[in-house]
Amino acid sequence: MDAQYAFAVRFRLDPDYEVRVEPQVFETRMERVAAEPGEPGWLFFRDNLWRGEIGDRDHFRELTADALGVPVDSVEYRALETDREYYDALKEEVAAHLDLFKADSTAEVLNKYLGSSVEVTD
Known part of the structure; x- marks a missing residue:
């Protein structure tokens, strides 16, 4: 199984010692590995x-x-x-713990926290 959360990050460099950089602001992609459903950290999407x-x-x-x-x-x-x-394992884990999400269905949970921002590859 493979999954990660993808983010766009805008950061800046504030160098010391009389050093300047140009540009100071950068944009990059950051990925955070998604914990296996049911394992510690799997509720990252719910919490964030x-x-x-x-x-x-x-x-x-x-x-x-x-x-x-x-x-x-x-x-x-x-x-x-x-x-x-x-994705299938995540849906199964969510379905088994709907009480953690105060929801009536897996679809409701996924929409409530992830919206339409899920990209599934076969």
């Missing part, structure tokens, strides 16, 4: 996303800055990129 957007932008920007070691201006969620096997 809402309708295909980052729920708490300031908090997530700070987490990203800590992870990358540079000041981050913005982070945008792009998609959960996954293969069919992972």
Whole structure:
């Protein structure tokens, strides 16, 4: 199974020691490996996303800055990129734990947290 969350990150370099860089601001793609459904960390989407957007932008920007070691201006969620096997396992795990999402169906959960931002490859 293979899955990762993809983000667009805009960060800046603030060099010390009388050094200048041009440009100072860069955009890049960041991927975060998605935990296997049911394993620790699998609820990342529930805890951080809402309708295909980052729920708490300031908090997530700070987490990203800590992870990358540079000041981050913005982070945008792009998609959960996954293969069919992972996506099916995720749906099964969600269905088994609907109470964690306060939802009545798997489709409701996926829409509530991921919106239409899921890319499944076969």
